[in-house]
Amino acid sequence: MKAIVATDQAAQAAGITLVERPEPTPAINDVVVEVRASGFVPAEWEWPSTWTDRSGGARTQAIIGHEFAGVVSSLGYGTTGLSLGQRVFGITDWHRDGTLAEYVAVEARNLAPLPGDVDFTVGASLPISGLTAWQGLFQHGRLRAGQSVLAHGAAGAVGSVVTQLAREFGAYVIGTGRAADRQAALDFGANEFIDLGNEDLADIGGVDLVFDVIGGDVQRRSAAIIRPGGTLVSVVGPAQARPVDGLAVDFVVESVPSQLTEIVDRVRDGRLRTHIGTVATLDDAIPVLNPAERRKGKTVIRVRD
Numbered sequence: 001m002k003a004i005v006a007t008d009q010a011a012q013a014a015g016i017t018l019v020e021r022p023e024p025t026p027a028i029n030d031v032v033v034e035v036r037a038s039g040f041v042p043a044e045w046e047w048p049s050t051w052t053d054r055s056g057g058a059r060t061q062a063i064i065g066h067e068f069a070g071v072v073s074s075l076g077y078g079t080t081g082l083s084l085g086q087r088v089f090g091i092t093d094w095h096r097d098g099t100l101a102e103y104v105a106v107e108a109r110n111l112a113p114l115p116g117d118v119d120f121t122v123g124a125s126l127p128i129s130g131l132t133a134w135q136g137l138f139q140h141g142r143l144r145a146g147q148s149v150l151a152h153g154a155a156g157a158v159g160s161v162v163t164q165l166a167r168e169f170g171a172y173v174i175g176t177g178r179a180a181d182r183q184a185a186l187d188f189g190a191n192e193f194i195d196l197g198n199e200d201l202a203d204i205g206g207v208d209l210v211f212d213v214i215g216g217d218v219q220r221r222s223a224a225i226i227r228p229g230g231t232l233v234s235v236v237g238p239a240q241a242r243p244v245d246g247l248a249v250d251f252v253v254e255s256v257p258s259q260l261t262e263i264v265d266r267v268r269d270g271r272l273r274t275h276i277g278t279v280a281t282l283d284d285a286i287p288v289l290n291p292a293e294r295r296k297g298k299t300v301i302r303v304r305d
Contacts, residue, residue, distance in 0.1 A: 001020070001021055001022070002018060003102070004017070004019075005017060005021075006061070006062050016289060021063065023103045024104065025074075029107055030079060030107055031075055031079055031108050032074040032106075033073060033104050034070050034103055035069075035104055036069055037302050039301075040100065041067075041157075042299075044064055044065075044066070053095055062097060065098040066092050068090070068104065068127075070303075072088055079108045082108050088113060089123040090127055091254075099124075109257070111257060118264055122276070126274055129158045131256065132158050133165055134161075135251065135256075141209045144170075146171070146172075148171065148208050149171045149208070150201075150211065152176045152211060154173070154177055154185035154188065155296070156177070157297055159185075160184075161263075164188055167189040167190075171209075175192070179195045179198065181193075184275075184296075188275070202224070208227055209231050210226055212235065215234065215240065219239065226246050229245065231243075232246065233251075234248065237250060274298065275298055276298050276300055277295050277299060278297070278299045279299075279300050280301055281303075
């Protein structure tokens with residue numbers, strides 16, 4: 001089968017290549033899925049699991065990509081809850097070969113049914129962005145109606161979902177980003193927008209929850225405006241700054257099928273829009289995954305029609 005592998009940690013995206021690999025076989029409680037589309041997160045180059053296995057040994061020629069939509073093509077021994085030919089979507093284990101391939105082996109417990117009226121490209125764009133937003137807001141941020149949320153990168157793949165979910169659940173959302181992202185963030189539902197390059201976060205006055213996808217100085221400035229009892233949620237590693245009288249939480253997203261169902265149901269009824277920026281085929285994926293300039297939204301690779 002065709003697959004895209006990472007070959008050089010120092011080169012990152014410049015070191016990926018399209019190769020032929022054997023099709024995977026399902027282990028106990030696994031399924032093999034014929035991948036129709038795969039999402040990609042550029043930060044994957046920074047994840048230790050891209051380059052090392054669970055025991056700390058080096059991974060070589062690892063297939064990249066970890067979110068996808070496709071059709072179940074074989075079942076492992078003891079696998080229940082899914083059937084051959086079923087449409088599914090979800091996230092693969094971080095330490096196993098990923099989804100930028102024609103087939104992927106994944107634990108059945110990590111997958112949710114993909115409704116027939118949701119395109120595979122849309123399905124592949126949802127798992128990491130959608131679950132990151134859902135878990136950050138509701139599990140770790142403990143969002144309540146009436147609170148205020150500072151959503152960094154509000155026009156991006158994750159931030160746009162954060163903005164929409166927070167608004168749906170009754171929050172006041174202040175989106176941030178570059179000046180060029182203002183209208184997109186407002187279109188996704190932000191009540192107001194802060195241009196991080198030209199406007200001061202301190203002018204906001206105070207928020208209950210910060211959803212941070214940037215880190216660094218932006219995180220430090222954000223922590224300073226969190227109200228007593230508020231929360232800083234970071235998806236860029238352990239928080240380097242903490243609120244004076246609040247919580248700082250960092251987390252790694254998990255594949256939770258019940259949450260995937262909540263997310264895809266919102267897409268179906270129009271409550272949630274996914275932000276897909278670039279779509280390419282597997283054969284044409286290398287330059288798309290190694291762009292010469294910043295790309296907006298989620299990158300999705302269509303593996304097969």
